[in-house]
Amino acid sequence: MKFTDIIGLALKNFLRRKVRSFLTILGVTIGTAAVVVMLSLGIGMSEGFEKQMEMMGSLTTIEVNRYYYEESPRGGRTEPATIDDKVIEAISQIKGVKVVTPVMWRSAKLVSGKYMAWAQLYGIRPEALEALGYVPAEGRLLNPGEHDMLLFGVGATQNFYNPKTSRWGNPGGRPPVNVMTDRLELTLDDSYGESWADPNKKPAKLYRVRTAGILEPVNDQMDWCVVVDIGYLQKIVREYDISQGTFSRDTTSYEQALVKVEDVHQVDYVLQEIKAMKLGTFSLQDILKGMKEQLFMIQAVLGGIGAMSLLVAALGITNTMVMSIYERTREIGVMKVLGCLLTDIRKLFLWEAGIIGFSGGVIGLLLSLLASYLLNRFGGDLGGLIGGGIYAPDGTRLPISVIPVWLAAAAVGFATFVGLVSGFYPANRAMKLSALEAIRNE
Amino acid sequence: MPNNIIEIRNLRKVYHVGSEKVVALNHITLDIEAGEFCCLVGTSGSGKSTLLNMLAGLEKPSLGTVRIKGQAIEKMSEKQLARFRQENIGFIFQSYNLIPTLTALENTAMPLIFRGMPRKQREALAREALQRVGLANHMAHRPTQMSGGQQQRVGIARALVSRPPIVFADEPTGNLDSKTTREVMELMTSTTRDLGQTLVLVTHDLSIASYADRIIHISDGNIVKIVNNRKRLAK
Numbered sequence: 001m002k003f004t005d006i007i008g009l010a011l012k013n014f015l016r017r018k019v020r021s022f023l024t025i026l027g028v029t030i031g032t033a034a035v036v037v038m039l040s041l042g043i044g045m046s047e048g049f050e051k052q053m054e055m056m057g058s059l060t061t062i063e064v065n066r067y068y069y070e071e072s073p074r075g076g077r078t079e080p081a082t083i084d085d086k087v088i089e090a091i092s093q094i095k096g097v098k099v100v101t102p103v104m105w106r107s108a109k110l111v112s113g114k115y116m117a118w119a120q121l122y123g124i125r126p127e128a129l130e131a132l133g134y135v136p137a138e139g140r141l142l143n144p145g146e147h148d149m150l151l152f153g154v155g156a157t158q159n160f161y162n163p164k165t166s167r168w169g170n171p172g173g174r175p176p177v178n179v180m181t182d183r184l185e186l187t188l189d190d191s192y193g194e195s196w197a198d199p200n201k202k203p204a205k206l207y208r209v210r211t212a213g214i215l216e217p218v219n220d221q222m223d224w225c226v227v228v229d230i231g232y233l234q235k236i237v238r239e240y241d242i243s244q245g246t247f248s249r250d251t252t253s254y255e256q257a258l259v260k261v262e263d264v265h266q267v268d269y270v271l272q273e274i275k276a277m278k279l280g281t282f283s284l285q286d287i288l289k290g291m292k293e294q295l296f297m298i299q300a301v302l303g304g305i306g307a308m309s310l311l312v313a314a315l316g317i318t319n320t321m322v323m324s325i326y327e328r329t330r331e332i333g334v335m336k337v338l339g340c341l342l343t344d345i346r347k348l349f350l351w352e353a354g355i356i357g358f359s360g361g362v363i364g365l366l367l368s369l370l371a372s373y374l375l376n377r378f379g380g381d382l383g384g385l386i387g388g389g390i391y392a393p394d395g396t397r398l399p400i401s402v403i404p405v406w407l408a409a410a411a412v413g414f415a416t417f418v419g420l421v422s423g424f425y426p427a428n429r430a431m432k433l434s435a436l437e438a439i440r441n442e
Numbered sequence: 443m444p445n446n447i448i449e450i451r452n453l454r455k456v457y458h459v460g461s462e463k464v465v466a467l468n469h470i471t472l473d474i475e476a477g478e479f480c481c482l483v484g485t486s487g488s489g490k491s492t493l494l495n496m497l498a499g500l501e502k503p504s505l506g507t508v509r510i511k512g513q514a515i516e517k518m519s520e521k522q523l524a525r526f527r528q529e530n531i532g533f534i535f536q537s538y539n540l541i542p543t544l545t546a547l548e549n550t551a552m553p554l555i556f557r558g559m560p561r562k563q564r565e566a567l568a569r570e571a572l573q574r575v576g577l578a579n580h581m582a583h584r585p586t587q588m589s590g591g592q593q594q595r596v597g598i599a600r601a602l603v604s605r606p607p608i609v610f611a612d613e614p615t616g617n618l619d620s621k622t623t624r625e626v627m628e629l630m631t632s633t634t635r636d637l638g639q640t641l642v643l644v645t646h647d648l649s650i651a652s653y654a655d656r657i658i659h660i661s662d663g664n665i666v667k668i669v670n671n672r673k674r675l676a677k
């Protein structure tokens with residue numbers, strides 16, 4: 001028989017029992033829709049995570065820490081490690097590393113007339129700023145070796161307050177100090193000017209500083225920092241420690257180093273190389289990996305729930321086919337007597353089951369697309385519950401449920417496949433029916 | 443020199459029902475000539491249907507052989523048999539056995555579909571066959587929309603459409619009244635004669651048997667009498 005005739009006859013038989021076919025299809029429809037919607041939620045979450053990661057910072061940045069986690073059969077141990085200029089130099093030699101900079105923090109006070117602000121100083125090599133993705137919103141970035149110069153995170157410009165009145169500037173209004181133009185002084189004594197300051201403390205030096213620029217917001221703690229050249233920060237820290245009599249030569253290690261890798265695909269390699277130097281590392285890719293593994297689990301569970309209903313649907317198809325073969329015993333016998341090949345009879349029933357699967361798949365997909373649309377449109381609260389409801393940087397909400405083309409195609413293909421598999425047993429049974437028995441029972 | 447299209451030699455069929463043996467066919471030896479109209483008659487349970495089914499390869503003999511056009515059909519595989527039936531055998535049933543979802547035209551074209559013939563070609567042939575049986579106006583009717591006589595005409599058209607050299611019919615008029623029986627018998631006789639087909643027909647009605655060239659009487663699985671009535675071959 002020609003394939004088109006097989007499909008044509010199978011379709012006729014399928015349309016013959018409308019109610020039963022409809023109910024069987026309904027099973028497949030629900031099964032397919034369950035799988036697709038469940039997976040679409042998983043995909044939505046996954047994409048949401050990735051977008052969130054992008055917001056949190058670049059995937060090509062690696063943090064290097066001065067401790068090392070030693071794995072051992074009896075459980076790991078954290079060992080101290082040192083990040084000095086030699087280590088920085090060695091890291092910069094690793095293939096794929098675009099730029100590496102040591103990092104140092106220090107809390108400090110900024111003074112401008114009667115206003116003061118607490119500030120988190122962030123010491124870094126200015127030449128790394130651009131590579132790390134910092135862009136000035138006002139003014140410019142720092143130049144290497146520039147002392148007495150500050151680069152404000154956008155949040156840090158809002159911190160000024162008057163300690164006498166304990167009032168926070170003008171909430172919501174213009175900040176009381178314009179860091180670009182107003183006179184600024186810096187001290188490492190963060191109790192400076194406060195009523196609670198220790199009166200016996202030796203006075204710390206006030207440095208006259210100027211502002212190079214204000215950074216574009218990056219949506220992380222950097223927005224609340226004040227960036228300075230790390231050499232300058234080291235110098236004033238030393239002076240402060242000497243003035244307080246707490247100076248020790250032991251502070252050879254930086255607190256952290258930041259490594260920027262040329263390309264996302266090289267991050268794993270660079271991470272391994274740095275770990276081999278017995279240094280601790282942290283990268284968003286580590287988190288992403290963990291999240292993805294977790295997501296995979298969630299998706300497997302969600303998909304499994306859907307698959308369960310598809311399995312029930314498959315049993316429904318088998319049942320329907322067995323029933324209709326039972327009813328059509330005579331017809332099958334007649335076809336055999338008239339010279340229909342046994343394999344054609346099998347194909348006929350196989351494709352009838354395939355058509356049930358296919359139609360169920362298509363309708364199920366349409367249903368899922370509708371469900372997906374409704375979820376994304378009205379399912380905001382639900383999104384929050386299941387981990388979606390994430391907002392893109394431009395403020396639009398990311399979809400909770402995403403059905404990519406491959407999922408749509410796979411859903412229909414899989415439903416058809418399920419139909420064919422369910423039809424296999426009944427089709428074989430039809431093929432093995434005795435033609436004689438069939439035409440004899442008059 | 444007679445041209446035997448069917449050669450039956452020492453055919454025996456024994457059914458085992460529980461511990462009992464039922465001899466449906468004892469030793470049957472018979473030749474059927476090409477173009478002959480041959481009738482198998484006998485009482486109920488004498489083994490007529492069993493013989494016919496064995497000739498069509500629907501059942502394997504316990505002993506003996508059936509040769510059609512020189513080929514021993516009991517030795518063929520299922521697949522070979524299906525192809526063999528497609529090319530050589532038409533079948534007419536007592537209960538018509540049309541497929542209820544298909545129209546008269548589609549039912550008639552069934553054997554051609556199994557051969558993989560393209561739609562246009564097979565529908566042209568089916569139309570012609572239906573015209574031959576006088577159903578030119580019923581092509582689009584479904585079996586439930588036709589009388590028994592009309593359904594059997596479709597059955598005849600289906601057996602003729604692929605022009606098989608042999609047509610088997612098992613009590614084709616068993617469900618019809620006497621007037622329709624006559625019409626159908628005349629139709630079968632004339633069409634198979636026109637197409638030069640060999641017709642083997644089973645009945646227990648002797649008035650029907652009178653249409654045949656040769657009447658073979660069967661009783662308890664044996665041929666007990668053969669009556670020659672060679673109208674057709676004499677012409």
Ligand SMILES: Nc1ncnc2c1ncn2[C@@H]1O[C@H](COP(=O)(O)OP(=O)(O)OP(=O)(O)O)[C@@H](O)[C@H]1O
Pocket residue numbers: 457458459464465466484485486487488489490491492493646
């Ligand atoms: N599958 C079978 N199993 C057991 N016995 C069978 C089987 N088929 C036929 N028989 C027996 O073989 C004998 C011949 O049966 P068959 O059907 O050939 O008779 P028939 O001549 O066609 O009768 P009828 O005119 O009633 O159709 C009967 O005794 C019947 O019971």
Ligand SMILES: [Mg+2]
Pocket residue numbers: 490491492612
């Ligand atoms: Mg019989």
